[in-house]
Amino acid sequence: MKLSRLSAPVLLLFPAFLVLAAVVVVPLALSFYSSFTPFRLTKPESLYVFIGLRNYITVLSSWDFWVAFGRTVLFLTIALNAEMLLGLGLALLVSKAVRGQRLLRTLMMFPMMFSPVLVGFQFKFLFNDNIGLINNGLQSLGLTDQAIPWLIDGNLALFSITVAEVWSSTSVFAILILAGLLAMPRDPIEAAHVDGCTPLQTFRFVTWPYLMPFAFIAMTIRSLDVARAYDIVKIMTDGGPAKRTELLWTLVGRTAYSDARMGMANAMAYFAIVLSILFTVYFFRKLAAARQQIGAEW
Amino acid sequence: MAPVSLKKLVKRYGALEVVHGIDLEVKDREFIALVGPSGCGKSTTLRMIAGLEDVSGGTIEIGDNVVNDLPPRARNISMVFQSYALYPHMTVGENMGFSLKIAGRPVEEIKEKVADAAAILDLSHLLERRPSQLSGGQRQRVAMGRAIVRRPDVFLFDEPLSNLDAKLRTQVRTEIKKLHARMQATMIYVTHDQVEAMTLSDRIVIMRDGHIEQIGTPEEVFNRPLTKFVAGFIGSPPMNMDDVTVDDGKLVFATGATLPIPPKFRQSLTTGQKVTFGLRPDDFFPTGHGLNSGDAEAVAQLELPVSITEPLGNETLVFVGFNGRDWVSRMLNPRPLPSGQNIKMSFDLSQAHLFDLTTGNSLVA
Ligand SMILES: Nc1ncnc2c1ncn2[C@@H]1O[C@H](COP(=O)(O)OP(=O)(O)OP(=O)(O)O)[C@@H](O)[C@H]1O
Numbered sequence: 331m332k333l334s335r336l337s338a339p340v341l342l343l344f345p346a347f348l349v350l351a352a353v354v355v356v357p358l359a360l361s362f363y364s365s366f367t368p369f370r371l372t373k374p375e376s377l378y379v380f381i382g383l384r385n386y387i388t389v390l391s392s393w394d395f396w397v398a399f400g401r402t403v404l405f406l407t408i409a410l411n412a413e414m415l416l417g418l419g420l421a422l423l424v425s426k427a428v429r430g431q432r433l434l435r436t437l438m439m440f441p442m443m444f445s446p447v448l449v450g451f452q453f454k455f456l457f458n459d460n461i462g463l464i465n466n467g468l469q470s471l472g473l474t475d476q477a478i479p480w481l482i483d484g485n486l487a488l489f490s491i492t493v494a495e496v497w498s499s500t501s502v503f504a505i506l507i508l509a510g511l512l513a514m515p516r517d518p519i520e521a522a523h524v525d526g527c528t529p530l531q532t533f534r535f536v537t538w539p540y541l542m543p544f545a546f547i548a549m550t551i552r553s554l555d556v557a558r559a560y561d562i563v564k565i566m567t568d569g570g571p572a573k574r575t576e577l578l579w580t581l582v583g584r585t586a587y588s589d590a591r592m593g594m595a596n597a598m599a600y601f602a603i604v605l606s607i608l609f610t611v612y613f614f615r616k617l618a619a620a621r622q623q624i625g626a627e628w
Numbered sequence: 629m630a631p632v633s634l635k636k637l638v639k640r641y642g643a644l645e646v647v648h649g650i651d652l653e654v655k656d657r658e659f660i661a662l663v664g665p666s667g668c669g670k671s672t673t674l675r676m677i678a679g680l681e682d683v684s685g686g687t688i689e690i691g692d693n694v695v696n697d698l699p700p701r702a703r704n705i706s707m708v709f710q711s712y713a714l715y716p717h718m719t720v721g722e723n724m725g726f727s728l729k730i731a732g733r734p735v736e737e738i739k740e741k742v743a744d745a746a747a748i749l750d751l752s753h754l755l756e757r758r759p760s761q762l763s764g765g766q767r768q769r770v771a772m773g774r775a776i777v778r779r780p781d782v783f784l785f786d787e788p789l790s791n792l793d794a795k796l797r798t799q800v801r802t803e804i805k806k807l808h809a810r811m812q813a814t815m816i817y818v819t820h821d822q823v824e825a826m827t828l829s830d831r832i833v834i835m836r837d838g839h840i841e842q843i844g845t846p847e848e849v850f851n852r853p854l855t856k857f858v859a860g861f862i863g864s865p866p867m868n869m870d871d872v873t874v875d876d877g878k879l880v881f882a883t884g885a886t887l888p889i890p891p892k893f894r895q896s897l898t899t900g901q902k903v904t905f906g907l908r909p910d911d912f913f914p915t916g917h918g919l920n921s922g923d924a925e926a927v928a929q930l931e932l933p934v935s936i937t938e939p940l941g942n943e944t945l946v947f948v949g950f951n952g953r954d955w956v957s958r959m960l961n962p963r964p965l966p967s968g969q970n971i972k973m974s975f976d977l978s979q980a981h982l983f984d985l986t987t988g989n990s991l992v993a
């Protein structure tokens with residue numbers, strides 16, 4: 331009888347809220363709280379010891395953490411820029427295609443259909459120094475007679491991971507930028523030709539400003555799901571060799587599950603989230619500015 | 629400053645030919661209007677001159693150079709697009725100065741020229757705005773400003789006024805005319821509004837289905853249309869036209885109504901010949917309310933019923949029943965005419981046009 335006093339909308343939404351609370355709010359709050367405790371999976375009672383900001387202080391004064399942090403920023407910068415350039419190039423090429431454009435557009439989305447775990451396995455195989463396709467190809471072409479240790483050498487391993495990440499996510503940029511290209515009015519481009527622009531100048535002064543918001547949308551989306559590359563790195567190198575490809579996410583995962591230091595891992599994770607949010611806010615600002623610039627009505 | 633010459637110009641889209649080998653000589657500093665119904669190939673022709681469309685056959689010359697294979701930037705032309713095609717991310721000032729910036733002119737010079745053009749077009753107070761913050765008429769003037777800032781040899785206009793309301797259109801039309809006098813440049817102006825064509829141009833080119841029907845001064849195409857199509861296209865309201873059979877000094881209409889053969893055609897027509905008879909509303913009027921052509925003998929009179937009237941203030945368009953439909957007449961010094969009343973109408977046959985029934989060509993007496 332008590333329930334019926336609640337209004338219908340509240341009543342109907344209640345189950346949804348309940349589920350959300352169970353799977354989102356509670357874990358979030360719990361993990362946030364645990365970042366202020368020395369919680370270890372092996373010592374459940376440690377969850378009730380409050381140690382304030384000690385975890386954060388340890389994390390921020392840890393050399394390993396900052397190395398992983400710096401590497402992550404470097405990795406993201408290289409990956410996002412490469413994805414953007416390649417995506418732009420792909421989109422421009424596909425938009426020029428006279429025939430089979432639909433087919434090309436579908437093909438372009440292929441990498442998005444693979445689970446990152448699969449991408450990881452696929453590239454792990456490709457880059458394998460013994461049986462990998464890449465070394466095989468290079469050797470067959472006579473470009474080298476050695477087995478290049480793609481996943482074993484520290485620098486090469488980071489490079490290989492970047493390639494895998496770029497392969498799997500370039501299509502996000504390509505598709506959004508292509509959408510921009512297809513939505514773009516032809517007239518200003520023709521006006522630019524008449525106004526004396528070379529094709530390059532037309533791109534620089536007319537096409538690119540128009541595409542910029544679309545590129546920033548892609549950037550924003552990507553900065554939101556940067557943590558996705560965890561799977562690829564985990565599969566391909568698991569942070570190795572000798573932590574040379576340790577990124578924030580693998581570090582968090584290792585601290586949480588291998589070392590069982592859940593409280594510490596959560597502190598790292600929350601710090602990483604701040605980083606992700608900053609990226610997102612930054613790109614969102616850029617997006618708003620770019621939209622305003624072209625007088626977009628959306 | 630340059631003449632433009634089109635020789636046997638052809639445009640094909642795949643197997644579809646839309647411009648069929650047209651010839652046109654535009655003199656230096658001439659204002660040419662390209663008119664014709666929708667889809668006749670006006671824009672296509674203009675875009676070929678601009679270099680925005682490939683040429684499928686024939687040649688285009690600007691000045692003394694064949695420009696077929698030159699990109700637009702090498703042709704020294706300006707174009708005003710129907711949709712204005714302003715750069716949305718640039719201010720009005722940047723839009724207007726863009727071509728000079730690309731040409732690498734010094735900032736001072738660009739500023740000066742943009743300011744000049746802005747003053748001419750009354751845009752000086754808008755230079756900092758973006759196109760999205762402008763009204764249609766203002767955008768139109770910015771498009772025009774962008775074209776004049778660079779002082780090209782040839783101006784190309786593709787229906788620049790079609791998005792403006794009637795009042796603004798008249799106003800900008802006058803601006804364009806002044807501009808032509810000031811710029812001393814060759815201008816090619818596409819429109820399907822024949823009033824624009826008549827008021828602006830030195831010569832009018834009338835196109836139809838990818839062919840040129842007639843080239844002539846406004847006076848020529850109005851008074852001496854070479855084909856039935858031109859006669860029907862130029863003039864507003866359009867010329868009254870009906871098919872007639874020549875019979876013993878008379879023109880017999882389908883319903884049996886007759887008119888005498890216009891004096892100037894008396895020698896050339898033979899009994900039994902079928903032709904199309906045309907008379908402009910200006911030469912068909914309630915007796916006493918028309919222009920005196922001076923040739924009183926050539927005026928035929930008939931009693932005809934008024935069907936409706938459209939008063940325009942200084943004149944009234946009177947639709948009268950003749951040969952089974954309404955013929956339009958222009959009544960000067962109008963007085964009210966009730967519908968259904970029979971009134972005496974004058975046909976000034978000295979101004980009549982006759983066209984061959986099959987070819988549509990004018991029978992010039
Ligand atoms: N890209 C194209 N592919 C195929 N046909 C085309 C193409 N562009 C134009 N056409 C055809 O060419 C013809 C001429 O078109 P054009 O745009 O020159 O007409 P227009 O005289 O400017 O008409 P309007 O007054 O409506 O602007 C039309 O029949 C049109 O259908």
Ligand SMILES: [Mg+2]
Nearest residue numbers: 670671672786
């Ligand atoms: Mg057109």
